[in-house]
Structure formats: C-alpha cells, structure tokens
Amino acid sequence: MFSALKSHKEKFILISNCESYVGYALAYHLATELRLRPGKMKKKWRVRALCENIQGKEALVQAGVDVQQVQYQDQMILRSQMKGVRSIIITCMGLSSETQVPYTMNVMSAASTEKVKRVQMISMLGCQYSEDENSPMGRYYALEQHLRETFAYGRWCIFRLAFLNQGFYFWNEMIEHSGKIGMPMSPDTEFTTLSIQDVCDAVATLVLTSHKGQVESNNEDDDEDDDDEDTDEIEDPSVIKRIYELTGQCPYTGRAAAMKLNKALGGEEGEIQFAEISEDELREYLERQSAKPNHADPPGLVPDPHRYINEAFIDALIDWFKILKRVNFGQTMTHHVRDLTGKEPMDLGQFFIENRREFRRPSDSQ
Numbered sequence: 001m002f003s004a005l006k007s008h009k010e011k012f013i014l015i016s017n018c019e020s021y022v023g024y025a026l027a028y029h030l031a032t033e034l035r036l037r038p039g040k041m042k043k044k045w046r047v048r049a050l051c052e053n054i055q056g057k058e059a060l061v062q063a064g065v066d067v068q069q070v071q072y073q074d075q076m077i078l079r080s081q082m083k084g085v086r087s088i089i090i091t092c093m094g095l096s097s098e099t100q101v102p103y104t105m106n107v108m109s110a111a112s113t114e115k116v117k118r119v120q121m122i123s124m125l126g127c128q129y130s131e132d133e134n135s136p137m138g139r140y141y142a143l144e145q146h147l148r149e150t151f152a153y154g155r156w157c158i159f160r161l162a163f164l165n166q167g168f169y170f171w172n173e174m175i176e177h178s179g180k181i182g183m184p185m186s187p188d189t190e191f192t193t194l195s196i197q198d199v200c201d202a203v204a205t206l207v208l209t210s211h212k213g214q215v216e217s218n219n220e221d222d223d224e225d226d227d228d229e230d231t232d233e234i235e236d237p238s239v240i241k242r243i244y245e246l247t248g249q250c251p252y253t254g255r256a257a258a259m260k261l262n263k264a265l266g267g268e269e270g271e272i273q274f275a276e277i278s279e280d281e282l283r284e285y286l287e288r289q290s291a292k293p294n295h296a297d298p299p300g301l302v303p304d305p306h307r308y309i310n311e312a313f314i315d316a317l318i319d320w321f322k323i324l325k326r327v328n329f330g331q332t333m334t335h336h337v338r339d340l341t342g343k344e345p346m347d348l349g350q351f352f353i354e355n356r357r358e359f360r361r362p363s364d365s366q
Contacts, residue, residue, distance in 0.1 A: 010044045012066065013207055014085045014116075016092070016107050018049035018057070021308045022122055022161070022199065023091040029200035031063040033208060050081065050107075056307070072103035078110035085111070087118040087207050092143065096312050097136070104143050108150045119156040120207065121147050125245055126320055127160070129327045136316040137323055148242075159203060162194040162247045163320075165351040166303055168261070169358060170289055175272060176360040181258045182277035182285070184321045190251035191330030196301075198337050198345040202246055205340045244336045248345050251331050257348060264352035267361045279318050286314050302358055 013030055017023045027049040034045055049060055050070040057067045071077050082088075088111050092104040111119060127140035144158055171181050185191075252260070254274035262272035277285075290309035324330055337345040352359070 010046060010084055012046055012048040012085045013087045013089065014048045014050065014082065014111075015089045016050045016070075016104075017095060018051045018060070018067075018091075019053060019307075020091050020093040021164075021166075021303045022093055022196070023049070023089075024060070025196050025200055026089060026091070026122075026203060027060055027065050028063055029197075030204055030207065031060070031065045033204050035064055045086075048081065048085065072099070072106050075106060075110060078106055079114055082110050082114035082116060085114065085116050088116050088120065089203065089207065090119070090121040090147070092140075093122070093124075093316070094308065094310055094313050096310075097139070097315065100139055100312065101143060105146055108147060112150050117155060118207070119147065119151050119154060120203065121156075121158045122203075123158050123160045124316070124320060125160040125162045125247065125332070126323045126327070126329050129323050129329060130319075136312070136319040140316075157206070157241065158243050159199070160243065160245045161199060162192045162245075164199070165193050165195045165346070165348055166301070167193075168257075168352075169302055170286065170305055170309065172359060173289065174285060175261070176362060176364070179272050179362040180275040181254065181261070181272070182275040182282065183254055184277060184279045184282050184318065185254060185325055186276055187255040187274045188253050189325060189330065190253050190328070191324060192247040192251045192333055193257075193348045193351075194246055194248050194337070195346040195351055198341070199246060202244070202337050202340040206244075244340070245332070245334045246337050246345075247333045249347055250333065252348055260349040261352045261359065262361075264349065264356045265359055265361050267363070271361055271363065279321070282321075283314055283318065286317075290314075 015023050015027045015030075018027050027047050031047040034047065046064060046066055048066040048068055049057070050068055051057060052070060052072070054067055054069050057065075060067050068081050070081065088107075090104060090107055090111075092100050095103055108119075121144065123140045123144055124137060127137045127144070130138035130141050132138045133142045147156055147158065168181070174180055174182055254276075258272050258274040262270075265272070286305075286309055289305040292306050337343075346354075
C-alpha cells in the first residue's frame with residue numbers, strides 16, 4: 001500500500017473500486033478539488049482510494065490520494081480502512097459477476113459498522129427496470145436495495161448514471177476503419193448521454209457540501225473537536241433526496257449521434273453512420289479492444305480500453321442495451337445535474353467538438 005493510515009485528525013472521503021473508470025475519475029477529481037480550493041474546504045480532508053491492484057495509480061498518489069490496497073473479502077481490513085472516513089462513494093463497475101455483490105456488500109457492512117456518516121453509491125440508469133436480479137443490471141438494483149436497508153436511517157443517496165460520452169472512445173477503431181458506430185439497437189432508439197466531468201462535478205458538489213447546501217467550512221476550530229462526532233445533523237429522511245438520475249440535456253438516437261460526430265470531424269455527408277449490429281458482434285469487437293496493449297490515460301478523460309474493458313463491463317453494457325430496447329427509458333431526462341452543479345450538462349455534440357482530436361474519420365487513415 002502506498003501510505004499507512006493517517007492520524008485520527010485527518011478525515012477521508014473513501015472511494016471503493018478505483019480500478020474502474022468512474023472510481024478513478026472521481027478519486028482524481030475530488031482530490032484535485034480539495035487541493036485547488038483549500039479556502040473553501042475543511043482542512044485535513046483527503047481522498048482514500050481502495051484498489052485491489054495499486055499498480056498504475058501513480059497519478060492518484062501525485063494528486064494527494066491515499067491509495068490503499070484492499071481485500072474486499074476481509075472484513076477486518078475493510079473496517080481498518082474505514083477509520084477516519086466521514087463519507088464513502090461505493091462503486092462496483094467492472095467487478096466480476098461472482099464478486100460484485102459480495103464485495104460491495106462487504107464494503108457497505110464495514111461502513112455501517114464503523115458508522116460512516118455519508119454514503120453514496122454509483123449505479124446505472126435503467127437498472128430499476130431489470131427483470132432478473134442475477135443479471136448484470138439486476139445486480140446493480142439489488143445492491144441499491146441493500147444500501148437502502150443497511151443505511152435506512154442514515155444519510156445515503158444513489159447516483160444513477162446515463163451512458164457516458166466517453167464511452168464513444170471505445171468505438172474509435174470501428175469509426176476509423178469502417179465509418180460506423182455499431183450498437184445492438186435500432187438507429188431510431190433514443191438514449192441520453194453524460195460527460196464524466198458532469199458526473200464528477202455533481203458528486204463533488206454533494207460530497208463536499210454540508211446538508212445546508214454550503215461548502216464545508218475551513219474554520220480550524222471545526223476540525224479540533226469533531227473526530228468522534230460529526231457536527232452535521234441528520235436531516236429528516238422525508239426531505240432528503242435519495243436518488244439522483246444524472247442525464248444529459250436531451251436524448252439522441254444512434255443515427256443522430258453519428259451525424260453529430262461526423263459534423264464535429266468535418267466529414268463528408270454520411271462518412272460516419274450508425275449501424276445496428278448484434279450483441280455478439282459488439283461483444284467480439286469490445287473483446288478485441290480490451291486485448292490491446294495498455295496505455296496510460298489522462299485522469300478522468302480518455303479511458304484506456306485495455307484497462308477498463310473486461311468481461312463484466314461488456315456484460316453490463318449489453319444488458320443495458322437489452323433493457324433500453326425493451327423499456328425505452330432513454331427518453332427519460334432529469335435536471336439533477338443542473339440542480340447540483342448550477343449548470344447544464346455538456347451536450348453530446350459539444351463533447352464531440354471539444355474532443356474531436358481523439359476521433360479519426362475513415363478518410364484520415366487513407
């Protein structure tokens with residue numbers, strides 16, 4: 001482990017499963033916020049990241065994150081890593097079908113036993129429509145229910161995320177070599193997307209602010225006497241918002257998304273198109289991407305397929321597409337990002353424009 005547990009004066013925001021893209025991005029973003037806005041944050045607060053494999057986490061350490069190697073099956077180790085933790089963000093994306101539920105439940109149990117004051121969970125939009133609790137999306141919903149029961153009288157909330165804009169990076173090779181964005185849905189199926197930056201901003205706003213909506217005080221006196229008791233009051237559960245569904249400003253069809261990307265890249269009409277492919281075709285394509293050599297990705301920006309695409313990720317994504325086709329929940333939009341951050345989430349078209357250097361048209365490789 002990179003660093004030993006710190007003194008009891010230091011307080012932590014703990015994030016589990018920082019091998020995942022969202023977990024890693026949140027850890028880096030929150031640590032950066034605490035470092036760049038010290039005048040608006042409590043002193044002696046840090047981010048603690050739990051990782052089964054601590055290799056490749058140097059950027060987190062440099063950002064001031066306390067990176068801890070974890071054994072999720074060991075309750076005593078988990079409890080020791082909860083010491084000094086005032087807020088926890090539970091992520092379980094990318095964990096295998098065999099370990100996702102027991103490991104995540106162990107994290108919840110340790111947090112409950114150690115009386116962690118604030119509990120947040122990252123989930124997936126659409127999991128509530130799953131018909132099988134043993135399916136990838138069904139496991140997310142089952143964990144949501146377990147969190148509700150474990151922290152029934154505490155301060156908990158769930159962030160359900162829409163399809164991430166950054167997910168389109170995983171289609172780079174298909175776009176460059178065949179001019180297609182291939183997904184297992186019809187060209188007219190609608191879905192909403194969201195930037196990882198908007199996710200980080202929304203979560204940071206909630207985690208780094210008090211229940212009164214004010215940024216945590218930097219008064220040194222606040223840190224002297226509240227090591228055993230958190231000074232925040234527990235709100236009336238009836239007025240606490242529990243579920244945040246983070247979506248984009250508007251839904252897009254697959255066809256419209258392809259047109260937006262083609263326009264951002266200055267492509268000829270129809271150079272990049274949407275294509276309906278089978279679930280098996282998508283699985284085979286993503287498996288090929290995951291097998292490519294590892295490249296360090298800029299924190300919170302371009303996800304490395306080799307690092308983040310695994311069997312569990314592919315299974316969850318395909319299950320998400322199945323539910324999207326069956327329920328058509330992609331038309332659902334909320335203002336939760338704006339309510340938390342005070343600004344509208346980034347539009348997919350704007351995302352493509354600002355990150356056009358990360359994509360290549362078929363004509364660029366000729």
